[in-house]
Amino acid sequence: MSNAASPIRGALRPGASWMLIAPLLLLLAFAFFWPIVNLLSRSLFVPEFSLQNYQRLFNEPLYWRIFGRTFWISACCCLLSLMLGYPVAYAMARLKGWRLAFVAACVLIPLWTSVLVRSYAWVFLLQRNGVVNAMLNDLGLIGAPLRLLYTEGAVLAAMTHVLLPFMILPIFATLRGIPPELERAARNLGAGRAQAFMRVTLPLSLPGVSTGVLFVFILALGFYITPAMVGGPQTLMIGTLIAQQVTDLLDWEFAGAVSAVLMVLTMGAVITFQRALSVERLAGNAD
Amino acid sequence: MDFALGRLGSRERLAGRGAAVRVDRVAKSYGAVRAVQQVSIGVAAGEFVSLLGPSGSGKTTLLMMIAGFETPDAGTLHIGDRDVTQAEPNERNLGMVFQRYALFPHLTVADNIAFPLKMRKLARADIAHKVEAALARVRLAGYGERKPDQLSGGQQQRVALARATVFDPPVILMDEPLGALDKKLREQMQIEIKQLQRELGATVVYVTHDQQEALTMSDRVAVMNHGRIEQLSAPQVLYDRPLSMFVADFVGDTNLLRGTVRTVEGDVATLELATGEKVQGRVASTTPPKPTGDASEVDSAVSMRELRTGDIASLCIRPERLGPAIEGQSRIFARFADAIYVGPDLTLVGSIGDGQPLRLRIGSRDQAWRPGVDGGLVVGWRTEDAIVFPGEPERT
Numbered sequence: 001m002s003n004a005a006s007p008i009r010g011a012l013r014p015g016a017s018w019m020l021i022a023p024l025l026l027l028l029a030f031a032f033f034w035p036i037v038n039l040l041s042r043s044l045f046v047p048e049f050s051l052q053n054y055q056r057l058f059n060e061p062l063y064w065r066i067f068g069r070t071f072w073i074s075a076c077c078c079l080l081s082l083m084l085g086y087p088v089a090y091a092m093a094r095l096k097g098w099r100l101a102f103v104a105a106c107v108l109i110p111l112w113t114s115v116l117v118r119s120y121a122w123v124f125l126l127q128r129n130g131v132v133n134a135m136l137n138d139l140g141l142i143g144a145p146l147r148l149l150y151t152e153g154a155v156l157a158a159m160t161h162v163l164l165p166f167m168i169l170p171i172f173a174t175l176r177g178i179p180p181e182l183e184r185a186a187r188n189l190g191a192g193r194a195q196a197f198m199r200v201t202l203p204l205s206l207p208g209v210s211t212g213v214l215f216v217f218i219l220a221l222g223f224y225i226t227p228a229m230v231g232g233p234q235t236l237m238i239g240t241l242i243a244q245q246v247t248d249l250l251d252w253e254f255a256g257a258v259s260a261v262l263m264v265l266t267m268g269a270v271i272t273f274q275r276a277l278s279v280e281r282l283a284g285n286a287d
Numbered sequence: 288m289d290f291a292l293g294r295l296g297s298r299e300r301l302a303g304r305g306a307a308v309r310v311d312r313v314a315k316s317y318g319a320v321r322a323v324q325q326v327s328i329g330v331a332a333g334e335f336v337s338l339l340g341p342s343g344s345g346k347t348t349l350l351m352m353i354a355g356f357e358t359p360d361a362g363t364l365h366i367g368d369r370d371v372t373q374a375e376p377n378e379r380n381l382g383m384v385f386q387r388y389a390l391f392p393h394l395t396v397a398d399n400i401a402f403p404l405k406m407r408k409l410a411r412a413d414i415a416h417k418v419e420a421a422l423a424r425v426r427l428a429g430y431g432e433r434k435p436d437q438l439s440g441g442q443q444q445r446v447a448l449a450r451a452t453v454f455d456p457p458v459i460l461m462d463e464p465l466g467a468l469d470k471k472l473r474e475q476m477q478i479e480i481k482q483l484q485r486e487l488g489a490t491v492v493y494v495t496h497d498q499q500e501a502l503t504m505s506d507r508v509a510v511m512n513h514g515r516i517e518q519l520s521a522p523q524v525l526y527d528r529p530l531s532m533f534v535a536d537f538v539g540d541t542n543l544l545r546g547t548v549r550t551v552e553g554d555v556a557t558l559e560l561a562t563g564e565k566v567q568g569r570v571a572s573t574t575p576p577k578p579t580g581d582a583s584e585v586d587s588a589v590s591m592r593e594l595r596t597g598d599i600a601s602l603c604i605r606p607e608r609l610g611p612a613i614e615g616q617s618r619i620f621a622r623f624a625d626a627i628y629v630g631p632d633l634t635l636v637g638s639i640g641d642g643q644p645l646r647l648r649i650g651s652r653d654q655a656w657r658p659g660v661d662g663g664l665v666v667g668w669r670t671e672d673a674i675v676f677p678g679e680p681e682r683t
Binding site for chain 1: 450
């Protein structure tokens with residue numbers, strides 16, 4: 001370890017920094033990177049090098065459908081949580097004191113509640129003799145219970161519910177950071193409330209929006225628990241597929257192949273998204 | 288005190304370009320806090336009026352109500368002939384400059400300035416032309432494509448000025464716009480703002496806590512305290528004939544000597560200080576002197592008790608009005624311990640016999656009249672230069 005003095009008083013020497021990070025890196029290496037590398041290598045090298053797992057994946061139309069459905073539901077989930085989440089974030093950004101604490105609690109407490117519990121709650125709500133059906137029946141609106149559970153709609157609803165805080169919080173943080181004078185200046189200069197929002201607040205909140213959209217999309221793509229519990233065989237998604245392969249069919253190699261493709265597609269989505277955003281920023285300034 | 292900036296050219300205002308602003312018995316409370324209490328001001332078209340006061344005096348709240356960001360609990364606001372009390376901020380056609388510039392960070396300088404023109408649906412060519420002219424007027428020609436974060440504080444403020452004036456508003460509001468700039472830059476911007484105002488002929492309502500700024504730039508100044516206007520007068524009147532102790536102390540430097548009223552004859556009061564010395568000054572009037580020329584509204588919420596023999600009173604005398612003792616005029620003995628040198632002036636800091644503080648200002652070149660080796664000096668003043676207010680001395 002070199003004894004070079006730190007350039008900034010109080011900063012750590014490089015060696016010391018590494019020592020502090022080392023435990024976490026070791027843990028990640030052991031519990032995260034190694035299993036993934038192991039799984040991916042199995043998809044290619046067991047029993048010997050071949051692409052048969054990947055060929056199977058690309059040749060079966062069933063799997064194409066699963067991938068397509070997952071992307072579609074994730075995109076819808078993204079859009080839905082954006083539409084529901086932005087107004088909440090906007091309202092939150094303008095609150096202070098106990099009101100803010102209350103709304104924040106409403107957003108955060110579900111986040112801290114186990115995903116399993118929240119998914120079960122949806123099952124409870126949507127099942128044959130669940131809360132929703134009972135209510136509709138009591139109101140005389142239906143004769144026989146509706147089939148709400150194990151549908152794509154149920155999956156979408158439950159996923160959106162679970163992922164909503166991930167959309168709300170980044171948008172809220174960004175909106176909070178916008179000085180209130182900017183909106184005032186816009187109004188003073190002749191903009192109506194809607195115009196001030198569209199021309200000033202919204203563009204400045206886009207970094208938060210893109211963070212939220214990215215979070216929700218990535219999380220939704222790989223989501224397992226909620227679609228597994230609330231969805232049925234017609235709503236099979238990538239996450240559930242991988243779990244099935246591992247736990248039910250013990251086909252680790254194929255599971256590895258599916259995981260690898262999911263990873264590549266997710267990264268592709270992220271990169272495309274980032275590109276689109278930077279282009280938009282450049283284009284927006286020429287307005 | 289340099290009053291030149293406000294006085295010169297005040298008769299040359301371009302008639303008809305600005306609009307008059309009328310604040311009539313406006314009040315605003317936040318819960319139990321009475322931010323603005325029954326304030327009335329009339330600002331003539333093309334006039335430059337400052338709202339001056341310490342934090343919490345209500346000056347910013349009043350400006351926000353004129354701008355439309357707050358609604359008054361009582362009273363009315365008029366701009367020109369229009370009653371704008373309930374009008375939305377975007378319907379008032381006012382230019383506004385904020386303390387921290389409030390430039391849109393995601394737009395270029397040119398787009399920032401073009402914003403109000405776009406809101407008014409001007410044609411593209413028209414907008415481009417006006418933006419260029421506005422940039423030239425604040426000496427930032429060629430800076431159109433930059434972003435606000437690429438500009439210095441002074442440049443950002445000039446862009447804010449350009450944006451607030453590009454659409455020729457009849458009234459411009461400014462909320463402590465120069466607070467974030469350093470002294471030299473501030474003084475330069477003060478001159479630029481005055482020039483701009485004269486060119487446009489717009490009415491300006493300017494909020495500041497810096498009394499020097501208010502006195503230098505304004506045609507009239509409204510001194511506010513605790514939500515009320517203590518005095519609304521031209522700078523010279525404010526300085527020479529303050530209507531209350533608060534105004535006397537807030538505007539400029541002053542000495543306040545505590546004494547007991549011995550006699551009151553006409554408008555001259557004689558006080559006895561704790562040292563036994565007897566001094567004289569004019570009794571403060573509650574009505575301001577007649578303003579010269581244009582009719583203007585004045586609201587002085589300060590009601591003062593009559594001065595009665597035996598009352599405690601405070602004598603207000605400005606440090607530069609003290610001089611060698613004159614036969615037949617007030618005189619007291621003081622001992623000076625410190626001197627503050629600021630270039631042209633020398634301020635001597637000391638106290639009188641009973642321990643009350645006293646400041647004396649003399650020209651630094653003036654060697655003839657100085658304290659003795661022990662710091663002692665007899666100072667006097669003309670009765671008409673001192674004002675007597677009822678009550679204990681209250682420092683702001």
